[in-house]
Structure formats: C-alpha cells, structure tokens
Amino acid sequence: MLPLPQLLSELVRRPSVNPMGRTDLDPAILYEARVTAFLEHELRNIGCAVRRQHVAPERDNLVATYEPPHPPAFSVLFEAHQDTVPVDAMTVEPFGAAVAGGRLYGRGACDVKAGAAVMLTAFARLVREKPPGSARVTLAFTVDEEHGGAGVQELMASGFRADYAIVAEPTLLNIVNAHKGVARWALETGGRACHSSRPDQGVSAVYRMARLLRGIEDYARELQDRAPDPVLGPRTVSVGRVTGGVSPNTVPDYCRADVDRRLIPGETYDTATAELDAVLRARPDVDFPFTLTRASSGCLPLGPELSGDLVARFGAVIDSVVGRHTAHPVPFGTDAATVAAAGVPAVVFGPGDIAQAHTKDEWIDLAQLEPAAEILFRFACGK
Known part of the structure; x- marks a missing residue:
C-alpha cells in the first residue's frame, strides 16, 4: 500500500467530477471511473476480493469486505464517496495535488479523497495484520454523493447491513451525529x-x-x-x-x-x-x-437517535489517539442519512475541515491523515 500522502495524491490526480446536472463540462474529467479503477487495483494488490456494483455508465460502487480469522466482535461499514464537485474558477491546479506548507491542494483533497485514503489505509492494515478481536469491516467507495446519492442508495437497496457505519466527510477528526x-x-x-x-x-x-x-x-x-x-x-x-x-x-x-x-x-x-x-x-x-x-434524489435528515452507542465507543477511540473530540450536528447532508434510514447506526468522521470543501483552493492538512487512519484501525480492532 502506498504511503498515505502519496495515496491521496494519486486520488486527487484522477478527476472524478460529478456534472451535477450540467451539460457544459469537459467530458474528460467527468465521473468516477478513473478513481474506481485505481482503488480496485489497490485493493487487489493487497489480496482483497472486491466487487463492482454498477450504478450508471462510468459509475460503479466498489465493495470489499475484511473477514477476520475468528468470529467477528461486530461488523462495521467504512463508506467514502468517489466523486467531487466541478472545478470552475479554482485558483490552484484542480488535479495537480501540489503540496506546500503541510497542505495538499486540489479538487477533492478535502471532500472527500482524504477520507477515502485513510479508510483504505486502515482497511489494508487490517488485511495485513489480522488483529485478534477485530470486526468484520466492509469498505464501500460509492458514486454520486455530491448530487443525488445514487451510489449509497444502491448499496443499501442491495440488502447490505452492518452493526455500525462510519461515513467519510471532513470533520476535523470529530464526530458528526446529526445533519439536515x-x-x-x-x-x-x-x-x-x-x-x-x-x-x-x-x-x-x-x-x-x-x-x-x-x-x-x-x-x-x-x-x-x-x-x-x-x-x-x-x-x-x-x-x-x-x-x-x-x-x-x-x-x-x-x-x-x-x-x-x-x-x-x-x-x-x-x-x-x-x-x-x-x-x-x-x-x-x-x-x-x-x-x-x-433535480436529484435528495438526502434525508440524519438524527442522533440510533447512534448513541456508536458515538460513545468511537469517541473513546478518538480520545485515545488525539486526546479529545466533540460530537455535534452540521447543516450539510451526507450519505450517512441513507445508511441510517436502513437501520444501521451511522456517524460522520474524517480528516479536514468542511470550510475547505468545494473551495477555489481546496486543501487538506496532511497532519490529520495518519491520526484518522489510526482511529479507524483501532475502532475496527474493538479497542
């Protein structure tokens, strides 16, 4: 597995722009197919079976599951979306993945390719180390989160269920337990x-x-x-x-x-x-x-009712790595609402600050990547 900053760079360099209903965008940068192919290659390189879940032309979910070599303590979904918003008026090279001052710049760096990179890194470590007492972990990279949520809707409509779900979005390593x-x-x-x-x-x-x-x-x-x-x-x-x-x-x-x-x-x-x-x-x-x-299939509100136990368990793991956290609501929507609507307790978590998402110079603080991956790994280990 590539080092985390390099893994993130490779993801940012591969355009995966969601047209969001527009017809005036360059076809060469549209849809998630390039990112999907890269992620599939990385998963197969670590010896993991992976399946594609077709959603639309050039738009496939990727789903892989880590089965521990013992009865799992619990099951958890790690979910991150592959798409980004368009790149109009950006002041940095959208797909350059330039690094300066401890930041990596580019479209999707913050929302949410950093989250995808840390989830893949934690998942690969589970596959490699097979820690005792670990959970069954399903890693899902979905499509179309930025516009309609078709990818996560297809995932949950297929019958997938787990005890818990962590959905990647920039939260500054805090927990989001409710959103509009x-x-x-x-x-x-x-x-x-x-x-x-x-x-x-x-x-x-x-x-x-x-x-x-x-x-x-x-x-x-x-x-x-x-x-x-x-x-x-x-x-x-x-x-x-x-x-x-x-x-x-x-x-x-x-x-x-x-x-x-x-x-x-x-x-x-x-x-x-x-x-x-x-x-x-x-x-x-x-x-x-x-x-x-x-104009889209929309996103349900996410309430905190289902996730109380998850917030407590996951929050304790965050504290063990970075010392503190908050659990709070946000006004923006995420794939977590669709997961929770299927009865799976879900929270939102990831590196980065939502203030940098969708901006003209989108960036991520690279110092948050390793702690985020460690938090996910420890949670999956049942710690």
Missing part, C-alpha cells in the same frame, strides 16, 4: 421569444422567473421564522443558479433556477416539494405557468 436533509429542484418558466427592439411582441421568461424568485426570497424569510429543530436549527431554502436567454438582443423564452432546500426531521422531499409549489402558486403576481421538477 437536502431537496433540490429545477424551477422553469417559459415565454415567447422576439427581437429585443420590440419586446412588447414577446413574453420574457426571465421576468416571470424574477417574480418566482421574489416568492422564494419571501418563503426563505418565513422558514426562518418557524420553530427550529432543537438539534439542527431552522429550515432553509436557497437559489444557487439562474440561467436563461440566448443573447442580449432576444427576449428570452426560457429560464431555469436551481433551488436548494435543507430539511429537518419530520420533513421529506415530497412534503417540501408540495409546500414550495403551493407557496409559489398562491402568489398574486404569479399568473403564468411554471414547472417545479426534482
């Missing part, structure tokens, strides 16, 4: 195109969208006024992107807005969709048709 869910939509308006010198002969889809966006802004304020979840805080809604029109001298006949809604326990994608649709249609200034379409 995610619903995303494409909001679309139509119009009638014409030459911009005679706008009275057309209908602007952009102006129509502007009315809907005012409605979403009002809705966002109303959500903030509702009683928050005692653990996760308030519901939120945000518009992340608006596109429409073909040129400055053409009245646009189409406009689209990408809308993101963060859910708290008790809410679902369906209830959030119905509520937003009703809010927009009830506005007196919306006297035109529009469509609100699901």
Whole structure:
C-alpha cells in the first residue's frame, strides 16, 4: 500500500467530477471511473476480493469486505464517496495535488479523497495484520454523493447491513451525529421569444422567473421564522443558479433556477416539494405557468437517535489517539442519512475541515491523515 500522502495524491490526480446536472463540462474529467479503477487495483494488490456494483455508465460502487480469522466482535461499514464537485474558477491546479506548507491542494483533497485514503489505509492494515478481536469491516467507495446519492442508495437497496457505519466527510477528526436533509429542484418558466427592439411582441421568461424568485426570497424569510429543530436549527431554502436567454438582443423564452432546500426531521422531499409549489402558486403576481421538477434524489435528515452507542465507543477511540473530540450536528447532508434510514447506526468522521470543501483552493492538512487512519484501525480492532 502506498504511503498515505502519496495515496491521496494519486486520488486527487484522477478527476472524478460529478456534472451535477450540467451539460457544459469537459467530458474528460467527468465521473468516477478513473478513481474506481485505481482503488480496485489497490485493493487487489493487497489480496482483497472486491466487487463492482454498477450504478450508471462510468459509475460503479466498489465493495470489499475484511473477514477476520475468528468470529467477528461486530461488523462495521467504512463508506467514502468517489466523486467531487466541478472545478470552475479554482485558483490552484484542480488535479495537480501540489503540496506546500503541510497542505495538499486540489479538487477533492478535502471532500472527500482524504477520507477515502485513510479508510483504505486502515482497511489494508487490517488485511495485513489480522488483529485478534477485530470486526468484520466492509469498505464501500460509492458514486454520486455530491448530487443525488445514487451510489449509497444502491448499496443499501442491495440488502447490505452492518452493526455500525462510519461515513467519510471532513470533520476535523470529530464526530458528526446529526445533519439536515437536502431537496433540490429545477424551477422553469417559459415565454415567447422576439427581437429585443420590440419586446412588447414577446413574453420574457426571465421576468416571470424574477417574480418566482421574489416568492422564494419571501418563503426563505418565513422558514426562518418557524420553530427550529432543537438539534439542527431552522429550515432553509436557497437559489444557487439562474440561467436563461440566448443573447442580449432576444427576449428570452426560457429560464431555469436551481433551488436548494435543507430539511429537518419530520420533513421529506415530497412534503417540501408540495409546500414550495403551493407557496409559489398562491402568489398574486404569479399568473403564468411554471414547472417545479426534482433535480436529484435528495438526502434525508440524519438524527442522533440510533447512534448513541456508536458515538460513545468511537469517541473513546478518538480520545485515545488525539486526546479529545466533540460530537455535534452540521447543516450539510451526507450519505450517512441513507445508511441510517436502513437501520444501521451511522456517524460522520474524517480528516479536514468542511470550510475547505468545494473551495477555489481546496486543501487538506496532511497532519490529520495518519491520526484518522489510526482511529479507524483501532475502532475496527474493538479497542
């Protein structure tokens, strides 16, 4: 097995960009196939059986299991996603894996190829050392976490179960035991195109969208006024992107807005969709048709109810390596919610700080890699 910094470098150098519904990205950097092939090669090199779980073209989960040479004390899933967000406007070479000042830079370095590297390192050590009293450990590298979660959904739909699950995300070596869910939509308006010198002969889809966006802004304020979840805080809604029109001298006949809604326990994608649709249609200034379409399969909220024992056991291991930890909620979504929805107690853990994820100069503090791998190894050993 490669040393951890080198292993991470190899992962960052292999693009695995999730298009996230976009059609304007370079096909040469899309999807997880290059990372999948590398990880499969590394697993086979340590003598481990590995299987692919097909999810979509060029998008396969990888699943490998360590069976200890004795009845296992428990079973645990180590899960990390292979994909990254796009690389627009990055100020560092996205796939250069440059190292400076104790940091490794590049897309996915923090979210979440560092987490994947430490999980693979801990898993390889188990295979090599076969420590007595260890758990059965399944290592899953999934696809499509950044947009729809199709990979982890396929994994859990296949019937996989374990006593516990650790899901890789940047947590500064702390435990995340709860997070909000995610619903995303494409909001679309139509119009009638014409030459911009005679706008009275057309209908602007952009102006129509502007009315809907005012409605979403009002809705966002109303959500903030509702009683928050005692653990996760308030519901939120945000518009992340608006596109429409073909040129400055053409009245646009189409406009689209990408809308993101963060859910708290008790809410679902369906209830959030119905509520937003009703809010927009009830506005007196919306006297035109529009469509609100699901843009991903979404992510459920993760509550702390199932994971109390896991938090205590895993937290004790973290303390034995780095001396202290916190267990806390976060506003972003992860694959842990899908795992927990299948009845498997799940927490989120990994090296790195979420503040560096998805940024224009994404980086990871290399000093966190070895402690993270040691924590995972010790937990799997039942320590």
